[in-house]
Amino acid sequence: MAGRKQSADVHQKIRAAFDAFDYEANSTVDVREIGTIIYSLGCFPSQKDLHDFIAKVEEDHTGYIHLDKFLPAMTKVLQEHKFPPISEDLLLQAFEALDKEKKDYLDPEELTKYMTQEGEPFTQEEMEEMLTALADHRNQIHYKDVVSQMTIKPDK
Template sequence: MAEDRENAIISEVHKKISDAFDVFDHERNKTVDVREIGTIIRSLGCFPTEGELQEFITEIEEEEATGYIRFERFLPTMTKLLMERKFRPIPEDLLLQAFEVLDQEKKGHLGTEELTKYMTQDGEPFTQEEMEEMLSAAADPDKNVIFYKDFVSMLTVDDK
């Protein structure tokens, strides 16, 4: 019985991976552009750092890098990641704490320039394009600030 359940889970995981991969398989030849791998992984609920993403790509790339990733190499590695629940999103309370640390005056919001400074200078810095994308989703258009409690709830999913 347990084996049947596990096979059903693996089958479901394979279908999820296949469906996500197919969205970016524009030629319908079971390959995707290597630059799409991060988007595919994130669409499956995994959020690796840039370093982890590069390691993943290196693991599944052909010996001679072609710029494309084949489904048959992507599937087993991605299945393992999903089954082991790797690269899970940061829990909402930790994300909220991170914003609260940046909001030293405890205003409940951060200015767009202030957040841009933090996000582009430390750790794994955001690119200008990533920053613009984030601000378009996060910033209150009237006040030009990020009410981070609202933003954090947009970013997180209930993973039950």
């Protein structure tokens, strides 16, 4: 019985995240929203994993994903703990490594340089969204304050 309740809870959580981007209320979302939906569910796939996931669930290369395909695939991801979030300690270490002057914050220009030129680069739009969310009134990113906002505590 507990297994069914847990499964229903997972489905409800996935549906709620999906529905937030179902602007036409027709059980479909634009393929470009899938990454955001997956992130909102506490999963953090690499770009390759995200592309592979989309390839499984996209409706015949139409640019849309239907809930009927997304729900079982995402349920499996959550149940198997695929795409786990990064730990708070590791994220803090990464910020500290970028903060070469040990000032406990990064300027938006510094963060933008690292996030758009290294690893899996962020787009300009993604950077603008991030900076809007993270920069304080002095236009500084005090990473020790925001690390907990950027990480998800594992369910006990």
